[in-house]
Amino acid sequence: MAEETKVRTYEPPEEFARDANVDDASIYEEAEQDYEGFWAERAREMHWFREWDRVLDWDPPEAQWFVGGKLNVAYNCLDYQVEQGRGDKTAILWEGDEPGDSRTFTYSELKSEVERFANVLKGLGVEKGDPVAIYLPMIPELPIAMLACARIGAPHSVVFGAFSADSLRDRINDCVAKVLVTADGGPRGGKVTPLKANADEALEDTPSIESVVVAQRSGEDVDMAEGRDRYWNDLMDEADAECPAEEMDSEDILYILYSSGSTGKPKGIVHTTGGYLTQVKATTKWVLDVKEDDVFWCQADIGWVTGHSYLVYGPLSNGATTVQFEGTPSYPGPDRHWDVIERNGVTIYYSAPTVIRAFMKQGTEPIEKHDLSSLRLLGTVGEPINPRAWEWYHENIGKGRCPIVDTWWQTETGGIMISPLPGLTTTKPGSATRPFPGIFVDIYDEDDNPIEGAGKGNLVITKPWPGMLRTIYKDPERFRKTYWERLGDKYFVEDGAERDEDGYYTITGRIDDVMNVSGHRIGTMEVESALVSHKAVVESAVIGRHDEDKGQAIVAYVILEGDREGSEDLIKELKDQVRKAIGPHARPEEIIFTPDLPKTRSGKIMRRVLRGVAEGEDDLGDVSTLADPSVVDDLKEARS
Numbered sequence: 034m035a036e037e038t039k040v041r042t043y044e045p046p047e048e049f050a051r052d053a054n055v056d057d058a059s060i061y062e063e064a065e066q067d068y069e070g071f072w073a074e075r076a077r078e079m080h081w082f083r084e085w086d087r088v089l090d091w092d093p094p095e096a097q098w099f100v101g102g103k104l105n106v107a108y109n110c111l112d113y114q115v116e117q118g119r120g121d122k123t124a125i126l127w128e129g130d131e132p133g134d135s136r137t138f139t140y141s142e143l144k145s146e147v148e149r150f151a152n153v154l155k156g157l158g159v160e161k162g163d164p165v166a167i168y169l170p171m172i173p174e175l176p177i178a179m180l181a182c183a184r185i186g187a188p189h190s191v192v193f194g195a196f197s198a199d200s201l202r203d204r205i206n207d208c209v210a211k212v213l214v215t216a217d218g219g220p221r222g223g224k225v226t227p228l229k230a231n232a233d234e235a236l237e238d239t240p241s242i243e244s245v246v247v248a249q250r251s252g253e254d255v256d257m258a259e260g261r262d263r264y265w266n267d268l269m270d271e272a273d274a275e276c277p278a279e280e281m282d283s284e285d286i287l288y289i290l291y292s293s294g295s296t297g298k299p300k301g302i303v304h305t306t307g308g309y310l311t312q313v314k315a316t317t318k319w320v321l322d323v324k325e326d327d328v329f330w331c332q333a334d335i336g337w338v339t340g341h342s343y344l345v346y347g348p349l350s351n352g353a354t355t356v357q358f359e360g361t362p363s364y365p366g367p368d369r370h371w372d373v374i375e376r377n378g379v380t381i382y383y384s385a386p387t388v389i390r391a392f393m394k395q396g397t398e399p400i401e402k403h404d405l406s407s408l409r410l411l412g413t414v415g416e417p418i419n420p421r422a423w424e425w426y427h428e429n430i431g432k433g434r435c436p437i438v439d440t441w442w443q444t445e446t447g448g449i450m451i452s453p454l455p456g457l458t459t460t461k462p463g464s465a466t467r468p469f470p471g472i473f474v475d476i477y478d479e480d481d482n483p484i485e486g487a488g489k490g491n492l493v494i495t496k497p498w499p500g501m502l503r504t505i506y507k508d509p510e511r512f513r514k515t516y517w518e519r520l521g522d523k524y525f526v527e528d529g530a531e532r533d534e535d536g537y538y539t540i541t542g543r544i545d546d547v548m549n550v551s552g553h554r555i556g557t558m559e560v561e562s563a564l565v566s567h568k569a570v571v572e573s574a575v576i577g578r579h580d581e582d583k584g585q586a587i588v589a590y591v592i593l594e595g596d597r598e599g600s601e602d603l604i605k606e607l608k609d610q611v612r613k614a615i616g617p618h619a620r621p622e623e624i625i626f627t628p629d630l631p632k633t634r635s636g637k638i639m640r641r642v643l644r645g646v647a648e649g650e651d652d653l654g655d656v657s658t659l660a661d662p663s664v665v666d667d668l669k670e671a672r673s
């Protein structure tokens with residue numbers, strides 16, 4: 034991003050620093066000297082049925098944290114909070130798609146809903162260790178179902194509500210779930226996603242599913258299969274009120290979450306119990322600075338890891354009030370987020386660069402209608418934030434008063450890894466600054482040697498951390514190959530990064546075949562396989578083109594069968610094909626028909642060339658290694 038070269042820096046405001054949850058910079062050094070001791074101290078802030086015997090067993094790439102310790106995540110998020118006097122405090126503050134539509138749950142109320150639903154799951158035959166698939170819109174039943182799974186030790190697999198029937202089917206079959214929890218339909222931005230109808234399509238080919246629980250949200254008619262499908266409310270009415278929390282091993286699976294990688298098949302990222310909660314709880318407290326009176330709003334969908342960690346588990350394990358918003362930033366008007374903040378007195382707003390850039394485009398009028406003075410801290414996650422968007426966010430939303438935490442992490446890392454501590458760190462727009470205490474990262478060159486001092490290269494995590502993924506579900510070999518083959522005992526991130534003379538990190542983006550569209554991870558291969566499943570397509574190559582608003586936009590190059598000609602209708606068909614196979618967020622922005630693709634002699638597609646053409650660059654660099662350099666002219670012509 035060629036923007037400002039000279040960046041100004043921002044000190045933590047004095048008033049903020051005075052009350053911040055961490056105000057002593059010596060913790061960085063302490064954690065560096067004894068990181069196991071540091072994380073053990075964080076873990077001690079949680080509730081354990083039995084303390085661990087050892088903090089860490091590290092047999093690369095296998096890590097076990099808090100070995101022998103017993104705890105329950107739902108107990109930590111509910112019972113433990115009630116025990117500390119938060120029974121009547123609001124746990125979840127839900128705001129619906131229509132302004133003013135709201136539901137709230139105190140910690141006691143949430144606990145009883147969760148206990149009841151845990152009994153529903155047990156009644157459907159779910160036992161400790163049985164994965165449960167959850168395909169719900171952003172309604173309170175979603176965190177309730179997740180916490181109920183955690184309570185009985187059933188790993189949940191949440192599938193983002195915008196994923197298609199095909200994606201849902203593949204995810205259910207990969208984890209062999211017996212129960213699916215879904216809803217009739219999910220309202221969002223004034224439209225309804227037909228979740229049950231999608232699920233019915235998926236269920237035609239999911240032999241493991243025995244029962245389907247259907248929450249009623251949109252109220253539309255749905256097909257209910259006799260003996261298999263039951264309504265949420267009917268089951269809750271019949272269920273017992275009390276369900277004790279299982280004593281889980283620290284290394285028992287808490288959840289599986291599918292994430293895009295460089296092949297067509299998403300990876301089932303596995304997170305376990307003790308280490309994950311330790312990191313998520315500590316980072317919520319230290320980075321997002323959540324305190325007793327805060328109203329914390331993480332605007333991510335729970336279908337992504339950010340929602341798992343910072344809408345559900347992080348805030349609830351800290352006894353905070355967490356906002357769950359069902360709608361979109363632009364419905365019914367462009368000021369909806371500011372309206373949610375004003376009406377609910379939101380104090381901490383954790384958002385994404387793509388959302389911030391969309392606001393920037395609308396100018397300041399939608400903001401001026403609202404009082405945003407309740408805000409005291411802003412955050413961003415999901416993709417690199419360009420300095421101009423950072424500055425805009427700081428000035429127009431934070432009114433120059435609120436620190437910004439730019440938090441870098443991944444589905445695989447479970448929790449925040451690189452980020453400012455808002456009361457301590459001097460920030461630089463565009464930089465995620467320093468690794469969290471107890472986290473160790475470095476930059477390596479192309480030959481896998483660490484770079485000294487300032488420089489640019491591949492981001493590497495050099496020591497195990499508590500929230501790290503433990504494996505890829507049922508595919509330990511892919512886990513080893515993807516993340517550990519290259520460096521042995523160090524985690525290869527697949528992100529590029531730059532370190533400046535102050536040791537600050539700026540993440541520059543993915544180096545693998547994964548695109549980042551509005552903060553959503555989508556594999557180029559996933560889109561390519563969707564396209565080639567159309568009978569007219571013989572081959573396709575997909576790239577992410579730089580996009581002002583979305584970070585990246587999907588461009589697909591397509592070779593058609595025989596002498597078939599491309600047409601507007603076919604473009605639409607192909608775009609729909611991808612939407613159907615993956616979901617609307619993966620629909621290509623542009624389809625380019627081409628007679629050939631730029632390949633090296635060994636047959637590898639040179640994506641750099643495709644990106645250059647899609648971005649309208651004249652100089653495409655060295656193309657002499659192409660098997661047939663004349664392809665470049667064909668491509669340029671195809672696009673014009």
Ligand code: 7RM
Pocket residue numbers: 292337338339413414415416417418439440441442443444445465527528540541542543549552553554
């Ligand atoms: C939390 C999440 C992970 C990828 C990651 C990066 C990119 C995330 C930042 C960022 C620059 C950030 N999980 N990314 N946060 N890039 N600055 N603050 O997004 O698994 O869906 O995506 O997102 O490329 O590897 S994710």
